[in-house]
Amino acid sequence: MEYSDSSDKSEQRCNSLAARLRAGNRAAAAELVDIYYEQIYVFFRRLGHSCQVSEDLTQESFLAAWQHIGQLRSGKTLNSWMYRIAGNVSKLYWRGHKVSKAVSIEGIDVPDDGEPECDKTGHLERLGRLKNAVAELPIKLRQAVVLHYMQHLTIAEAAEAAGVRGGTFKSRLNRALKILKNHFSEDGELL
């Protein structure tokens, strides 16, 4: 379920969930897991952690969330709060393991949309190249790209999740895009 849309219903639900979490409601904690566990696991994978590590870090993120439940201010900040915790867990992992090389996501599976086979192959190749280029980005830039373009957080949410100001986050995104552009020619072909 997407929590980045600003519909009233979704906002109300987030506010209700946040209030119940702050009150120490276990059912709300289980609801939080249902909403976020897939997103957080995929977030770790996209940051370049292996499957096993992503699984462990996802569990660790929720444990950290239970411990810091008092810091959750409102439903509006639920998304960024959860990703901020996950981002910190990831940062601690990188720091502890001194591994900077990301593990790329296996296989790219794009749904069949009736495109000719050769076009599809070229497109997949471009996506594969882009995926590797993202994995090679410095951690902070990679996190910015993943949060905004892949996890679909707004700039404000992503900046809060990354623990930086909006301007700093935009600057990181621009730097990341600049690096990624270097992997492609002007007409979008692979270099």
Place this chain on the structure above:
Amino acid sequence: MNEEKLEKLLNELADVTEPVPPHLAEKIKHQIPQQLSPHRGGLDTVNIIIDLRISKLAAAAAIIVTMILCANFLGGRSPAGDGIYQGGKLLIKYCLGGIGADRSNVLIAKSRYEYLAQRVKDVVYYGDSVDPQDSNVVLIQWKLSDGEYRVVFGDLREKTVSAEELIRLQAQMLQKRAR
């Protein structure tokens, strides 16, 4: 490649399916603590102080000032009343961990005096002029309704004494100061 095209490709990359391990949600749910409770105010204060890494003395001073402000704000009629003082006493003793205990006692007595000054008449504070290392020195005294006096000593002991005994204690203090 222009930026728009690159952003579109990145968004497409987001659609790449990534299998999530089965039973992951269940594993996480099993770890939900039985008592899921947010930090209480006091603990949060201590955590903030630890995070800020300020010195123990500065932390103790910050807590005392906050308590005095709270007591003043409540006009000395807080239902927590004496609890603020007792809590502060314990917290400061813990924070200072025995280092400069005499100084910590004076700090505590001062906050106690400021609290009492708003509640009772004839309260006298001697903390600015006595030797804080002397555990038998009188730091604060005030008169009780039955004509006796309540006294707080240098080691923060409290005792109810008669007027005669108070005079004797004050005489001892004067003698020590004269030396």
